[in-house]
Amino acid sequence: MKRDELGDLAAFLMVAEERSFTRAAAQLGTSQSSLSHTVRRLEERMGVRLLTRTTRNVSPTEAGEQLVETLRPAFNDIRGRIDALSAMRQKPAGTIRITSSRHAAETILMPVAKRLMAEYPDISIEISIEQRLIDLVAERYDAGVRLGERVEKDMVAVKIGPELRMVVAGSPDYFKRHPKPVTPHDLTHHTCINLRLPTxxxxxxxxxxxxxxxxxxRVDGQFICNDVPMIIDAAISGLGLTCLPDDHLGPLVQEGKLTAVLEDWSTPFPGYHLYYPSRRLASPAFALLVDALRYR
Structure with missing residues (x-):
C-alpha cells in the first residue's frame, strides 16, 4: 500500500465517523474541498461509492460501512500504540483498575498500592474485590490477581507472592474431642467445613x-460457606476441620489457635500472580505497579 493510500483511508474514516466533511476537515486540519477530493479519489480507486452525500448529511453506503468496520479497529490500535509510546515520555499518571480476591488484596496488593500512591500523587488505583474469575477486557480491568494455577494461558502472569501449600487444621478444642487424622482417608470420620466455590x-x-x-x-460436615474469613472463624470455634492455603492459616497455627494435621500430604503450588492481557501496552504507571509487585 502506498503512503497516500493510507492517508486517504484515514481521511475517509474521519468523515464517516463525523458524518460531516466540515467537522472532519477541522479535525484533520485541512480544507473541506481538499478532503472531498481525497474521498472522491479513494472511491474512484476502489470503484465503489463509499459515502452518500446530501446538502445536510453525509453517511456511509453499505460498502462504506463495511470499510469502516475494517478500518476502525486497525486505526484504533495504531492510535493506542502511539499514545502508549507518547506516555512513556511523561510522568506516571492515570487510573489502574485491578480485580483481586480479598486476601490477596489485603496482604499483597494494598501495601504496594499505598506506597505507590504516596510516592506518585498522579496515580490512582481502583481495586475490585471478586472471588469469581472475570473477563478483564470485557469489564475494562487493567489486571487481575489470582493464584497462578487459575490464570488463563493467554495472559501474561507475573509472580507476586511465594508458593503456597494447603493446610488442614482444627482448633485444639476440636482435637480434644477427636483423634488427629493420619491420612486423608481418615477425614471421612471427621466433621469438616466445606468451601462453596465462587465460580x-x-x-x-x-x-x-x-x-x-x-x-x-470429598468431605462432609454441618457447615458450608463461600467466605474464607467465616470458615476460619468456624474452625477456631471448633465446628470442624478446614483446608485452606497456609497464608491464611499459618499465622493462626503459630499462635496456637489452630493445629495443623496431614502436613506430609501437602505439596507446594503456584502462589498469587498479577495477570493481564498479552496485547496490553504498559503505561508508565502500570509498569511501576508491576515492578513493585514482582516477587523477588
Missing amino acids: LGGLYAWEFEKDGRPLNV
Missing part, C-alpha cells in the same frame, strides 16, 4: 499429594 458453585474437593500421588477427598 461454578460446587464444593471444593480437598487436594492432597504424597510421593507424586495426588488424592482428592
